[in-house]
Amino acid sequence: MPTSTEDVIRALYEAPPEGFVAGRAAAIDEAKRAGDKETAKRLAALRKPTVAAWLVNLLALRRPELIDELVELSTALRSAQRSLQGEQLRELSTQRRQVVSALVNAAQKLAVEDDPGLRTVKLPMAEVEATLTAALAEPDIAEQVRSGRLVKAATYAGFGEVPRPRLRLVTADEPDEQEEDDEDEDDEAPPNPFAVAAEPERTARPTALEERKRRAAEKARQERAERRRELKRRLTTARAAEAKTRTRLERAETAEQEAAHAVDEIEEQLAELERQRIVAQAEVSRRKLARRSAERDASAARREVGDVEAALEDLDADEPDQ
Numbered sequence: 582m583p584t585s586t587e588d589v590i591r592a593l594y595e596a597p598p599e600g601f602v603a604g605r606a607a608a609i610d611e612a613k614r615a616g617d618k619e620t621a622k623r624l625a626a627l628r629k630p631t632v633a634a635w636l637v638n639l640l641a642l643r644r645p646e647l648i649d650e651l652v653e654l655s656t657a658l659r660s661a662q663r664s665l666q667g668e669q670l671r672e673l674s675t676q677r678r679q680v681v682s683a684l685v686n687a688a689q690k691l692a693v694e695d696d697p698g699l700r701t702v703k704l705p706m707a708e709v710e711a712t713l714t715a716a717l718a719e720p721d722i723a724e725q726v727r728s729g730r731l732v733k734a735a736t737y738a739g740f741g742e743v744p745r746p747r748l749r750l751v752t753a754d755e756p757d758e759q760e761e762d763d764e765d766e767d768d769e770a771p772p773n774p775f776a777v778a779a780e781p782e783r784t785a786r787p788t789a790l791e792e793r794k795r796r797a798a799e800k801a802r803q804e805r806a807e808r809r810r811e812l813k814r815r816l817t818t819a820r821a822a823e824a825k826t827r828t829r830l831e832r833a834e835t836a837e838q839e840a841a842h843a844v845d846e847i848e849e850q851l852a853e854l855e856r857q858r859i860v861a862q863a864e865v866s867r868r869k870l871a872r873r874s875a876e877r878d879a880s881a882a883r884r885e886v887g888d889v890e891a892a893l894e895d896l897d898a899d900e901p902d903q
Contacts (some may be wrong), residue, residue, distance in 0.1 A: 633708035708734035
């Protein structure tokens with residue numbers, strides 16, 4: 582029995598997909614009974630994997646060393662592509678095809694070992710191959726594959742690294758352009774309109790100049806105080822709005838999860854109905870054969886009755902009159 586949440590999640594993604602919904606529901610109920618709401622919420626967010634994703638998960642969980650080889654090969658391929666090493670790239674490409682083919686075969690073997698009945702079932706191995714090929718090209722996909730919690734197959738149109746945006750390293754010796762602009766604006770501050778007129782009066786009227794400065798400082802202080810009050814009002818409003826939107830988001834996420842679970846349950850029901858339909862069709866065919874056999878027996882019995890009656894009539898006709 583799983584002893585931790587990680588063990589429960591591993592067991593869910595390691596088991597065949599048809600039992601995922603029931604297993605998840607049982608795990609959620611157990612977490613709720615234990616009062617562990619966080620774990621119940623985490624389990625409820627898990628999505629049912631497709632058959633192809635399950636096959637890849639089976640490979641990642643039971644043969645992780647093979648996935649490690651795949652990741653190492655993908656790193657070598659990207660390095661060869663960056664350095665344009667043609668011969669090495671050709672060798673690695675050949676190795677890539679061999680590794681992917683071996684992994685596909687290993688995934689199919691694991692599935693059959695888990696359920697021998699799958700030996701006669703057509704499994705989506707092409708999707709498994711596409712996912713492993715995508716993992717070779719995309720590090721993010723490789724990490725998803727390695728996690729063993731893939732929910733659907735992945736594809737990649739080409740082979741190679743996805744172009745990345747060019748980045749520029751900004752050092753301490755290289756000031757930010759915006760800061761330079763701000764400094765330029767400070768250097769170009771508007772001239773003081775009182776400078777020329779006040780200069781001759783600086784000696785005669787120092788008190789008036791100081792009063793103007795005091796009033797300007799007081800006005801600036803009041804403007805800052807008003808600005809601070811306005812920002813606090815906006816902050817209170819923004820926090821209230823954030824709380825409401827967070828509540829809406831949580832409700833929307835819960836509703837989405839419930840809808841996804843409903844879809845999974847309907848898919849389970851459809852699969853069960855399809856199984857019942859196949860069984861019912863087989864039963865109809867069996868009973869049709871039984872009816873035809875009964876019809877043949879009834880016809881033969883009628884012929885036998887007719888033959889016996891005719892024989893009796895002939896026998897009666899041949900007897901002499903008493």
